[in-house]
Amino acid sequence: RPRVLSGIQPTSGSFHLGNYLGAVRQWVDLQETHDAFYMVVDLHAITVPQDPAVLRENTRVSVAQLLGVGLDPERCTLFVQSHVPEHAQLAWVMNCLTGFGEASRMTQFKDKSAKQGTDGTTVGLFTYPILQVADILLYQADQVPVGEDQRQHVELTRDLAERFNSRYGKTFTVPKAYIPKETAKIFDLQDPSAKMSKSASSPKGLISLLDDIKGSAKKFKSAVTDTDTVIAFDEKQKPGVSNLLSIYSAISGRSVPELVEHFEGKMYGALKTELADYYSEWVAPIQDRTRTYLDDPAELDRVLARGAEKARAVASPTLAETYERIGFLRPA
Ligand code: TYM
Numbered sequence: 001r002p003r004v005l006s007g008i009q010p011t012s013g014s015f016h017l018g019n020y021l022g023a024v025r026q027w028v029d030l031q032e033t034h035d036a037f038y039m040v041v042d043l044h045a046i047t048v049p050q051d052p053a054v055l056r057e058n059t060r061v062s063v064a065q066l067l068g069v070g071l072d073p074e075r076c077t078l079f080v081q082s083h084v085p086e087h088a089q090l091a092w093v094m095n096c097l098t099g100f101g102e103a104s105r106m107t108q109f110k111d112k113s114a115k116q117g118t119d120g121t122t123v124g125l126f127t128y129p130i131l132q133v134a135d136i137l138l139y140q141a142d143q144v145p146v147g148e149d150q151r152q153h154v155e156l157t158r159d160l161a162e163r164f165n166s167r168y169g170k171t172f173t174v175p176k177a178y179i180p181k182e183t184a185k186i187f188d189l190q191d192p193s194a195k196m197s198k199s200a201s202s203p204k205g206l207i208s209l210l211d212d213i214k215g216s217a218k219k220f221k222s223a224v225t226d227t228d229t230v231i232a233f234d235e236k237q238k239p240g241v242s243n244l245l246s247i248y249s250a251i252s253g254r255s256v257p258e259l260v261e262h263f264e265g266k267m268y269g270a271l272k273t274e275l276a277d278y279y280s281e282w283v284a285p286i287q288d289r290t291r292t293y294l295d296d297p298a299e300l301d302r303v304l305a306r307g308a309e310k311a312r313a314v315a316s317p318t319l320a321e322t323y324e325r326i327g328f329l330r331p332a
Helices: 017-030 052-068 088-093 100-104 107-120 123-138 148-168 213-221 239-252 257-262 266-294 297-326
Strands: 005-007 035-040 076-080 144-145 176-178
Touching: 005 123, 017 035, 017 076, 017 144, 017 239, 035 297, 052 076, 052 266, 052 297, 076 297, 088 123, 088 297, 100 123, 107 123, 107 148, 123 148, 123 297, 144 148, 148 176, 148 239, 148 297, 213 266, 239 257, 239 266, 266 297
Parallel strands: 005 035, 005 144, 035 076, 144 176
Antiparallel strands: none
């Protein structure tokens, strides 16, 4: 079985629809066909300030939510990044292989550091993509299911894997990004030119899966569209409507052309109301399952302990081989 690996940050109380459609939904599918490793990346989370109690709680909620949307610890390896010390260890090696200019070209760093200012920007935020490289290479992943915004980090991973392999001999699998086009980028409901993101200017554009369902339905109903009335898929002329169609298609399993036909002759309001209703029905059982896992902390701990053990069984030999290749003296 080919191997997949991916991660998600525990930085808010809930995943948003962009996280789910762009990445996590693929994780659920891939656990059936691939040897799958998924993690909650708490080491990445601390690249920006975190309140300790909130971080701990958000990590639990993230794990419960991943189980709630359908990850099955019998079918995949689900763990917390800091439980596997090899991530930080391999990241150091990768740091020493990365050019300063190369790291400076990471667009997500440029965006995030611009928001934080020079003094608010940590060195950790700068080397964030290199920790991600280590995450992926430790498991010899073939594919990395992520949204479009992570493509550059996967490219960096490929570059560093190839660089290491050519310098020290074949050690790492060179991975590929796995990004289905239809949901590669989900947009903000209030500003369809921006990706849906927890740092968006208005909370009205963001659908978080664990939020109050009535509130989310309202957000769909007040989504920004355009002044035309025809429901059609056209990302340039009708980004707002196209985003709603993509979302509706992804959660309902009905194709975009089928939906366009279904809404022929109807107004935008019909699309928004129907999507709001469909979403409400769809998300309710996800919320219920997530709560069930959150109510059983002992079970959550068991899942994570087993996950960390399975992850380390793969990560540890990779790190040992890396250390060997670069010429570290083996401890006696
Ligand atoms: P994070 O936590 O920001 O996001 C998790 C996943 O959600 C995707 N995503 C989106 N997809 C489509 N539309 C959107 N609006 C949208 N917003 C977010 C992201 O692309 C991502 O796949 N650096 C990663 C976490 C990470 C990782 C890794 C991923 C750490 N190590 C190793 C893969 C492999 C991140 O911050 O994702």
